[in-house]
Amino acid sequence: MPVDKDTVKRVAHLARIAVSDAEAETLQADLNAILGFVEKLDEIDVTDVEPMTSAIGMSMKMRADTVTDGDQAAKVVANAPAGSDHFFVVPKVVE
Numbered sequence: 001m002p003v004d005k006d007t008v009k010r011v012a013h014l015a016r017i018a019v020s021d022a023e024a025e026t027l028q029a030d031l032n033a034i035l036g037f038v039e040k041l042d043e044i045d046v047t048d049v050e051p052m053t054s055a056i057g058m059s060m061k062m063r064a065d066t067v068t069d070g071d072q073a074a075k076v077v078a079n080a081p082a083g084s085d086h087f088f089v090v091p092k093v094v095e
Contacts, residue, residue, distance in 0.1 A: 003031045004028070005028055
């Protein structure tokens with residue numbers, strides 16, 4: 001689907017980018033080249049290719065789900081400018 005000059009101007013307006021007529025012609029050629037490349041990608045047969053998140057096979061590093069340092073609320077709130085009953089006290093922002 002080729003992009004015309006009016007479409008380039010409309011996209012530039014939506015992106016809040018000032019584009020002159022000369023720049024619009026250059027961008028039109030660039031966008032058409034990009035879209036032509038994307039159309040070539042549609043020709044590739046990917047029926048037997050599994051979806052992947054990376055080009056390199058990886059596995060997630062997992063750690064044991066164990067409690068290490070618990071019951072530290074008093075130490076955490078100790079550095080706060082204001083605290084009450086193990087909670088941070090902040091100014092009211094909604095009236």
